[in-house]
Amino acid sequence: MEKKPNPNVRMWQGNVACAEGAIAAGCRFFAGYPITPSSEIAEVLALRFPVVGGHFIQMEDEIAAMGAVIGGSLGGAKTMTATSGPGFSLKQENIGFAAMAEVPCVIVNVQRGGPSTGLPTHAAQSDVMQARWGTHGDHPIIVLSPSSVRETYDLTVRAFNLAEKYRMPVILLSDEIIGHLTEKIEIPDPSTIEIIDRKKPIDTPENYLPYKMDDSDIPAMANFGEGYRYHVTGLAHDETGFPTNDPEKIRAQMLRLNRKIQRFRDDIVEVETFNTDDMDVLVISFGSTARSVKRAVINAREKGVKAGLLRLKTIWPFPDKEIEALYKPVRKIVVAEMNLGQIAHEVEWATRREKPVVRVNKIDGEPITPIEIYEAIIS
Amino acid sequence: MAFRYEVRLSGSGGQGLILVGKVLAEAAAIYDGLNATQSQSYGPEARGGASRSEVIISDGDIDYPKAENIDIMLALTQEACDKYVVDLKEGGILLVDSQMVTNIPKGNYRVVALPIIQSAVERLGKFLVSNIIALGIITKLSGVVSEDSVKHAIRARVPKGTEEINIKAFYTGIELAVNWLEKHGSLL
Numbered sequence: 001m002e003k004k005p006n007p008n009v010r011m012w013q014g015n016v017a018c019a020e021g022a023i024a025a026g027c028r029f030f031a032g033y034p035i036t037p038s039s040e041i042a043e044v045l046a047l048r049f050p051v052v053g054g055h056f057i058q059m060e061d062e063i064a065a066m067g068a069v070i071g072g073s074l075g076g077a078k079t080m081t082a083t084s085g086p087g088f089s090l091k092q093e094n095i096g097f098a099a100m101a102e103v104p105c106v107i108v109n110v111q112r113g114g115p116s117t118g119l120p121t122h123a124a125q126s127d128v129m130q131a132r133w134g135t136h137g138d139h140p141i142i143v144l145s146p147s148s149v150r151e152t153y154d155l156t157v158r159a160f161n162l163a164e165k166y167r168m169p170v171i172l173l174s175d176e177i178i179g180h181l182t183e184k185i186e187i188p189d190p191s192t193i194e195i196i197d198r199k200k201p202i203d204t205p206e207n208y209l210p211y212k213m214d215d216s217d218i219p220a221m222a223n224f225g226e227g228y229r230y231h232v233t234g235l236a237h238d239e240t241g242f243p244t245n246d247p248e249k250i251r252a253q254m255l256r257l258n259r260k261i262q263r264f265r266d267d268i269v270e271v272e273t274f275n276t277d278d279m280d281v282l283v284i285s286f287g288s289t290a291r292s293v294k295r296a297v298i299n300a301r302e303k304g305v306k307a308g309l310l311r312l313k314t315i316w317p318f319p320d321k322e323i324e325a326l327y328k329p330v331r332k333i334v335v336a337e338m339n340l341g342q343i344a345h346e347v348e349w350a351t352r353r354e355k356p357v358v359r360v361n362k363i364d365g366e367p368i369t370p371i372e373i374y375e376a377i378i379s
Numbered sequence: 380m381a382f383r384y385e386v387r388l389s390g391s392g393g394q395g396l397i398l399v400g401k402v403l404a405e406a407a408a409i410y411d412g413l414n415a416t417q418s419q420s421y422g423p424e425a426r427g428g429a430s431r432s433e434v435i436i437s438d439g440d441i442d443y444p445k446a447e448n449i450d451i452m453l454a455l456t457q458e459a460c461d462k463y464v465v466d467l468k469e470g471g472i473l474l475v476d477s478q479m480v481t482n483i484p485k486g487n488y489r490v491v492a493l494p495i496i497q498s499a500v501e502r503l504g505k506f507l508v509s510n511i512i513a514l515g516i517i518t519k520l521s522g523v524v525s526e527d528s529v530k531h532a533i534r535a536r537v538p539k540g541t542e543e544i545n546i547k548a549f550y551t552g553i554e555l556a557v558n559w560l561e562k563h564g565s566l567l
Contacts, residue, residue, distance in 0.1 A: 005409045011401065011417070036423075120423045181444050182401055182417040184408040294442040370443050 008187045014152045014178040015040035015082075017185060018108055019048065021156030022080050024193055027106070028054035029077040031068035033061055033087060036120045037176040038110035041082035062087035066094035069105045073098075074232060076223030078160055082108035085127060086117055088134070095169050096135030097234045102211070102219065102257070104163035104198055106156070108172045110179040111287075113365045122365025123176035125287050126339035131171050132316045138254065140261040142170040142268055143316040145286045149183045155313065161196040162268060166260050167218055173315060175338070177288035177367055201228065209239040217256050217263060261317050270313040271322045275301065279308030281377050282327055283334040284347055286312040289368050293336050296373035307377045312343070320350040327351045334376045336360040336368050381439025384523045385446040388513070389431040389463045390455030392421055395510035400432035402514060402532045403524065407436045410528030416444040429459045436523055451521050453513050454480050455495065472520055472566055474513070489566055491520065493555050499548065508548035511537075515552020520566055526553065 012020070019041045022030070030045045046056045055072075059065040065081050072079040083091060088109045098105055111127050113119025127134075131143045142162050146152040156172055163170040201208050201220040210230040212219045222228030231241035237253065238244040261268070275297055276282070285293040290311040300307040310326060312319055327333060333355050335344035344359045351357070360376045362368045386403065388396040397419050404417035416435045422428040433446040451472040454460030460473075460480045467473060469487045477492040493516060499509040511533065518529045530546060537545045560566070 009409060011405045011408055011415070121421055177418065177444070180419060182404055183441070183444070184414060288444075291442045291444060298442075367443075367445055369445075369447060371447075 006186070010185055010187060011182050012149050012185050013040060013180060013182045014146070014149050014174060015110065015180065016044050017149045017153040018082070018156045018172065018174065018179075019044035020187070021153035022106070022160070023048060023052055023054070024153070024190060025078065025157040025160035026195055026197070027078040027080050027160060028052070029069070029072035029079040030054070030081065031057045031059050031065040031072065031079070032081045032083065033059055033065050035062075035084045035087045037112055037123075037179050038082045038084045038087075038108060040179070041108060041110075062090040063094065066091040066098075066107070069107075070094060070098050070101070070103050073103045073105045074224050076225070078104070078106075078164070080106040080108065080160075082110065084110050084112045084120075085114040085124075088127060088130065092130075092134040095141075096137060096139060098169040099135065099139035099141060100137070100234050100257070101232050102167040102221070103169070103232075104167050104221075105169050106159045106163055106172060107169060108156075108174065111173065111175040113363070119365045121176070123288060123367065124338050124363065124365070125175055125289060126342065126363065127173065128315060128337075128339060128342040131173050138258055140166075140168050140258050141316055142166070142168065142261070142314070143173050144170065144313060145173045145315050146178055146313075147287055147290045147311060148178070149181060150185045151313070152178060153185065153187075157193055157195075161194065164196050164198045165218070166264060166268075167198065167221060168260065173287070175287050181288075205229065210241045211237060211239045211253060213239060213252060213256060217259050265317050268314055269317060269319050269322065271319050272311040272313060273326070274309040274311070275306075276308035276310065276326055279306045279329075280331045281305065281307040281334060282310060282330045282332075283307055283336060283373065283377065284310045284312065284323065284343065285336045286315060286343065289336050289338055292368050292370045293373050295370035296377060299370060299374050300377045303378065305378050315343070318346050318350070320346075323347060323350045327355060330355060332356045332358060334358045334360060334373065336373050336376070338362050338368060381437050383439075383441070384436040384521070385449045385451075386434040386436070386517065386521070387431055387446050387449050387452040387463060387466065388433070389429065389453060389459035391459065392428050392430040394430070394455055395507070396430060396432045396453075396455070397421075398536065399510045399514045400434050402529065402536050403434045403517070404436070405536065406524045406528040406532035407434075410531050411524050413438055414441055416441050418444050429456070429462050431459065431463055451517060453517060455509065455513070456480070457482060460484060474516060474520065476509075491516070491559060491566075493559060495552075495555075498551055498555065502551055503544060503548055505544060508544060511545045511548035512552040512555070515549040515554075516556040517552075518549075519553050519556035519560070
C-alpha cells in the first residue's frame, strides 16, 4: 500500500524554515557570506530564489553582504542576510547605517559560541547584548528569538513585517540548536499569512521628503528607480535626507528615530506563558533553552513545585512590562540562558531586584538540560 | 503519558549518520504520523572526529530535543562508543559494529554487535551504505517505526539513482537483526 503523506507536513531544519519563511514574507533578495551554523539559509535561498524570481548573491565578505542588503531594500526589495557571531560582528557598522537611514531589512544571526571564531558548530545565546548594542549610537532595533522550527518560519515572516512597518532593521536571533534542529512543521496556507509592505509616498517626487516629520513617526519610503530622487546617508540628516548640523533638526530626527520603538512597543513585544497562573517560581528563558525550561517546569509540577515559564519571543525591546505583570507573587525567579547572564541582568533591572534571581548559565556549547533547570527551580 | 523514544547514532564525521537520523525522523513523523525531532552534534571537521545524530520519537510534544535517557545507541567507532555511551539508559540497547568496536564499555545494557561495515563491503560492494544497514537493524530492533515507513523515507531522501542499493542495504540490516534475534531472543 502506497502511503500518501500530507504534502504540507514536512520535516524541516530551523534554517530551512527561516529561508522558506523569508520567501513567504516576500523576500526576493539575499546577500550573504556562508558561515556555520547559518549556511543552510543561504543554500536553500540560492536554490529557491531562481524558481520564485528572487536574486541570491554571495558577496566577498559579511560587510559587503550587509551593504548589498541595504542597497537592495532601497531599490524596493524585501532583503535579508544570514550569519553567525563573527559575521554578525562584521555587519554591525552597516546595521547602524540601516537604522540611521531607516532601511527595512532582516538580519538572521544563528548564534554559536564566541567570542571570536569560538565554537563554529556549537550553540550559544551570547549575542543578546550585541544584537541590541553592537552598533554605536542611540538606535532602534527589534530582535526576535524562535524556539522551534515552526516558530522560525513565523518569526521570519514577522521580522519582515516589522521591518517594513517601522522602516528599520530587524534581527532574528536564532541559535545552532534551533537552526539545525529538524522537526515536524505544517506549512501554513499562504492566504492565511499576514504580509505588510512599507508605506509608499503619496507626494509627488518634487514634494517628497524621505524623512518627513509627521504624526505617524514613520516616513513613507520611495523606491529608487521610480522617479523619486533623494539622499541617503549615515550622517545626521534633516527631512530631505541631506546632512545637517542644526541641533534642533538633529534632535527632532533622533527622537523620532527612537520613538518608533517606544511608541509601538506593545505591537512589537510578544511573549508566551506556560503554567504561570498560580506559580511560586517564575522561569524566564528564550530560544532553544526555553524548551528545556518547559520540560523542567512540567517535572517540577509533578513534584508539587508550582513553576511557570515566561518565554521571550521578542527580546528587544525588552519585555519588562510582561515581566512586571508576573513577578510580584513569586518566591524567586530563575533565568536560564546559554551565556553568562545577559537576560538575567535585564530581569533584575525590570524587577528592581525585589526577588532573588537564580541564574542558570552555560557557555561550553552544550545545551542547558532540563535537570539543570529543575534543580535551580526546586533548590 | 506520552511515550518518548530516544535514538543516538554515533560514529565519525562522514559516515552518514545525520542522513540516517533524518530518514528515521521522517519515517516516524511523516509516514507513521508520530512526532519526531532530529538534531546533531559534530566538530568543525568535514571528515573524522566523533560525531553524533539524535532522534527523539514521541506521540506527544517534544520539548527538550536532545537525548538524555537513550533507548538505543549505535556506535560505528570505538571513540564514539566510549564518548557517547554515558547517556544510554539502564537496559537500553547498544548496537555496535563488531569490527570497529571491540572494547565494549561496561554497563547495564544489552549489547548487539554485528558486522555492519563488513556486510556493506562484502554483500553490497559499497562501504558507503553501512549507515543504511545500521538503519535497518535499528528499525527491526527498536520496533518504534514501521519497516514500510522507513522504506518510503529512504526513497524520498537518498540521492537519485541510489534508491535500489539503499533499499537493499536496508533489508540487509533487517536480515542481520532478524538473525540476531533468532539466536538471542527478543529485546522488546
